[in-house]
Amino acid sequence: MVERASHAETVGVIGLGAMGLGTATALLEAGLAVIGCDISDVAREAFESRGGTSVDTPAELARRCSVVLVIVVNAEQVESVLFGETGVVNRLASGSVVMQCATVAPSYAKALGERLDAVGLLMLDAPISGGAVKARQGRLSVMASGREAAYAKAKPVLDAMAETVYRLGGFPGAGSSVKLVNQLLAGVHIAAAAEAMALGIRMGIDPDTLFDVITHSAGNSWMFENRVPHILKGDYTPLSTVDIFVKDLNIVHQAGRELAFCMPVASSALQQFTAASGAGFGREDDSAVVKVYQRLSGITLPAANDAEGGT
Template sequence: MSQDQQQSQQVGVIGLGAMGMGTATALLSSGFQVTGCDIASGAREVFSAAGGKSVATPAELAHCDVVLVIVVNGQQAEEVLFGAQGVVAHLAPGSVILQCATVAPSQAKQLGERLSAAGLWMLDAPISGGAAKAKSGDLSVMASGQPEVFNKAQRVLDAMAAKVYRLGDTPGVGSSMKLVNQLLAGVHIATAAEAMALGIRMGLDPEVIYEVITHSAGNSWMFENRVPHILSGDYTPLSAVDIFVKDLNIVHQTGRELSLATPVAASALQQFTAASGAGFGREDDSAVIKVYQRLSGIALPEAANDAEGAK
């Protein structure tokens, strides 16, 4: 697609959080006309300052050819699509919805059916990679939908993702794959926190633990990515504890639907739930280690400004 063709394609992004903002700005950088939608005025102001157009309600995206839904959960996805100010009633027939939120596979199937009945196309297209990769257009997209929908959305997908996995022809498959990813991600974060808590409780230097494990067989992507948050004492949310309360609950519920036990995921869910109950739900998901601090009194690294203030 030429730059002129991209500029003629109108793209809407519903949800200007960390992932949505990054994706919206990546699309802007690729030459698309992008309208961002968020109820938070601050998020709209940031996107407008970046050169995009901003609106407060999904209904104001009627001019868009492709709409990305990058919200927190299935309830929000339902609301922005079919609620009183939802976008579905206002889009032209044949428009494409990329449903990028993490939802249950059963809900993704239902959304696909309802959108099809409304004359719209849907890709079940959960995303992974974090805010940095969203901003650089290097996400992974786990997508399923009819080939015609992929063709309509391909250039948008190319601009937002380093890898687009075509997993099937019907909605639900993409969300199933994302659920596998979230099970592993949640378990790995909870396990990284437990390993760090054990090492600290045994008297090991947290920095040395990180150095050794990231060069040993026990390493994981999540250990390498999240433990630095613990080492710096900075729990500014890049992905919050409550996200994994939600996602691991979806894993648990889907397992029940399939009569498949998920005991390891269930254990991780309990740790994230405990962290949320202790008041850390909106902190970075690495704050799950604070559960161990509460239980055993381990001393966690402090943020630089906190350490200065304690002097």
């Protein structure tokens, strides 16, 4: 039988990708004791180079932590780090908090809260938004729901990682519901921005000029302004990948099926991201959805060497 930890005041961060590494660093710089965990040697070394401590299994982290942030890709990974052979659930002290920050189905988040409650653990359903830059600055938006005791215990962590904490309800599920609305809009806006730029290029408009006009006009959006520069630079280094939006928009549609609620605009965006993934761009930045239009219409997209002033 696995023994639980008896006491710990350290924060654990499981998942040291772009968002997790930035968040763990922000917590560390706020004066909190932080242990990071990732299966990647490179990710752990990156955190250690910033002064952090890291381990390669959730089990090691759990024995030393009373608040654990799970910043992984999907529900399957959440299941693994919580309930897998080296998972944290049976090793955390009673009353510890699990902050579930991944984008998952609201129904899954609700059920997860009930499972953790049954073994004496608190849960904050706490999806995050803001990107890698704001994660590093400790300026994320957190869409949180959970019991008051979970908010109270996680307060120092929330204060250090977030610019805004939206308290959306007393039980897990509400936070993930709001995050799903955000992801629907984000995916649609990226797909629309790519289509708009592709149309402009097809009509012979200079893409830099088009970007300047749209960002000063009513058709602008945060995603247009943030993602189109990747297209202009011909730089598809992944910050958030095409496959992330294939996953997230599929979760949107899962929720829609559960509610018998149709979402034709989100469905169209999902098809574009799926097409980009199928064409081999799944691991590229999500702005690479524009390459679908390059394949379909033969437009010439800005190249990286053009952005650098090459020939």
